[in-house]
Amino acid sequence: MSDSRYSYDENAEVWPYFAMTLLSLVLLPSTWKAAIRAVKPDKDYSPKFENGYKPENYEEVEKFRKKNRKSKIFTKTNIFIAIGWIILVVVAYFIHTQETPEDRKRFDPYEILGIPSSATEREIKSRYRKLSLKFHPDKIRNIVNTTREVMEAQFVEMTKAYKSLTDEVTRNNFNEYGHPDGPQPMKHGIALPKWLVEERGTPLVILGYSCLVGVALPFVVWNWWSGTKQYTKNRIHTVTAANIFEAFAKSNLDNFAFEDLIRLLANSQEYKILIPGISSDTVYDYLSAYLSREKVEDELRKLAVVSRSVAILDGMLDIASAFKNATLLRKIISLTQAFTQALPPESNELLQLPKVDKEHIIDSTSSTLKSTFCLSDEEQKEVLGITSDDDWKIARAVAFQIPTIEILDAFFKVPGETVVTPQSIAHLVIKFRVSNPGTTLPTPDPKDLEEVDNALTIKKPLSTNDIAPQVEAIYAPYLPVYIRPKWTVLLVNPRENRIVEPPSNVTRMYIDGSVTTYKIQLSAPMPDQIGQYRFLVEFRSNAYIGADAVRSVVLNIEPAPKVEEIEDDISDPEEDSIAGAMAQLRGGKTKRRPLDDMSEEDSEEEEESSSEEEDSDTDINTDTEDEEEK
Known part of the structure; x- marks a missing residue:
């Protein structure tokens, strides 16, 4: 019969194990994730070019970077993990040093009597008699009450042990239930001390429960919900996204100037959250500077504002893609390049090099990186306005780090097919390679430009996009934060100046001159009219000015190739054969017998019938003749 009363963990027998299990379930996966984060290489803000060049605000930029660079070790998560492990070690030490209660020991009559399990009944009785003389209550005199109670308890245990080995009923209880007294009552334990649940601990329990349910849980839910609702999937504020969408919807997008984009950027909600009380005009002044x-008076505040600009421009590009205006998208990407290199939009690409003479380039040249570094050394210095050899080497080293995209080929492809047919689902295949200014690459191998179908590319056409290595960090000495270098790919209908697919990003490519393949899965089916359609494929860099590439691509919609009819080895049965009759019953096809076969069989049947007639005529005549003779 079970005992319905609850027992509390007054002796700390259960709750340490419960606490240790709970801590282990939380700490083990958290520690594993923290270890992975610690081993992961740092995402540096920009590559460290050991060329000695430092921008005008180098000290402020480095100060801002160090202030915002997060430590991998001393984080809030790691501190909580360390505290958890300390608590776990303390609990484990407590369990290790805790003595096992007597009532949790297994009842072993041989151990209690101090005899081997092979002892005979006579030896058992002899041993019990000796212990009785020592521990029997009547034999105990002149001892304190505590010792008397202990010895009386030992005598009771010895009696139970003796009976479990000699008395039949007691032995059966021990063999069946593991205890000489038979089945023991079941206890419903609570892994908490009694004082925490009843009387003195009640206010503490109520207070803890109220804080957990009434304060902590609502705060966590509200924080998660507000974070989800306040920012879009591109991590820009919903108020900013609404303002950008409204501005694009009410404007002539072809005439949207860079000044308008900067004003729209300065009105973002992120800046007001970052610096409470700041106005959009002040933000605009910081961005323009x-x-x-x-440099401005408060350079660190300016850098804090600039640190959010590229991320907001990425969100602006995503919103602008919904309007499909190619001119607007190009301007937003150009503005992103300008913020990365700290230059006015559409500046000469040579100005992003260090040590160049800004005024000389603006006044006297329209050269590009590629054309400049194909010249002789002295001509390069003249174009860049550099007189020092050391300064020229610094500028040249940075220029050779800027990748230049060369689109070798672009075509539309239906996986597993040789032509693009009307209403088919195709993808755009782009073959390109990367070079540097002043580097001349050899003619590519025609085999590298072919697109060969195999089981993997047919099943997963875009799997080839992840083969090339990740693009290295960008050179942006003025930008106070790290951004991942990427090229935004636009597929443009030049007649309407509209994109036909949402922009996609290329972040993987070979930089050794090898051919890289990039594919875009087209969301809409091909046109239903046979003919040629011309598009533009544009690679737009988010980091470097002059690192873009454009190529024309023609879409040929052709009729589906005719499928040749293959004759079956097994022909249809003839209609007047047994197989033909069975096929007709089943609703199958049959064929008529050839005329030659029919004429031969008919002639044979006629010969047989004529011979039968002659035979019959002969018999009749013979009989008649016989009758006449008679």
């Missing part, structure tokens, strides 16, 4: 590479 940054693009002009001018």
Whole structure:
């Protein structure tokens, strides 16, 4: 019969194990994730070019970077993990040093009597008699009450042990239930001390429960919900996204100037959250000063504003893609390049090199990186306005780090097919390679430009996009934060100046001159009219000015190739054969017998019938003749 009363963990027998299990379930996966984060290489803000060049605000930029660079070790998560492990070690030590209660020991009559399990009944009785003389209550005199109670308890245990080995009923209880007294009552234990649940601990329990359910849980849910609702999937504020969408919807997008984009950027909600009380005009002044590479009184605040600009521009590009205006998308990407290199939009690409003479380039040249570094050394210095050999080497080293995209080929492909047919689902295949200014690559191997179908590319056409290595960090000495270098790919209908697919990003490519393949899965089916359609494929860099590439691509919609009819080895049965009759019953096809076969069989049947007639005529005549003779 079970005992319905609850027992509390007054002796700390259960709750340490419960606490240790709970801590282990939380700490083990958390520690594993923290270890992975610690081993992961740092995402540096920009590559460290050991060329000695430092921008005008180098000290402020480095100060801002160090202030915002997060430590991998001393984080809030790691501190909580360390505290958890300390508590776990303390609990484990407590369990290790805790003595096992007597009532939790297994009842062993041989151990209690101090005899081997092979002892005979006579030896058992002899041993019990000796212990009785020592521990019997009547034999105990002149001892304190505590010792008397202990010895009386030992005598009771010895009696139970003796009976479990000699008395039949007691032995059966021990063999069946593991205890001489038979089945023991079941206890419903609570892994908490009694004082925490009843009387003195009640206010503490109520307070803890109220804080957990009434404060902590609602705060966590509200924090998660507000974070989800306040920012879009591109991590820009919903108020900012609404303002950008409204501005694009009410404007002539072809005439949207860079000035308008910067004003729209300055009105973002992120800046007001970052610096409470700041106005959009002040943000605009900071952004304009940054693009002009001018220092302001509060340079760190300016850098804090600039640190959010590229991320907001990425969100702006995503919103603009819904309007499909190619001119607007190009301007937003150009503005992103300008913020990365701290230059006015559409500046000469040579200005992003260090040590160049800004005024000389603006006044006297329209050269590009590629054309400049194909010249002789002295001509390069003249174009860049550099007189020092050391300065020229610094500028040249940075220029050779800027990748230049060369689109070798672009075509549309239906997986597993040789032509693109009407209403088919195709993808755009782009073959390109990367070079550097002043580097001349050899003619590519025609085999590298072919697109060969196999089981993997037919099943997963875009799997080839992840083969090339990740693009290295960008050179952006003025930008106070790290951004991942990427090329935004636009597929443009030049007649309507509209994109036909949402922009996609290329972040993987070979930089050794090898051919890289990039594919875009087209969301809409091909046109239903046979003919040629011309598009533009544009690679737009988010980091470097002049690192873009454009190529024309023609879409040929052709009729589906005719499928040749293959004759079956097993022909249909003839209609007047047994197989033909069975086929007709089943609703199958049959064929008529050839005329030659029919004429031969008919002639044979006629010969047989004529011979039968002659035979019959002969018999009749013979009989008649016989009768006449008679």
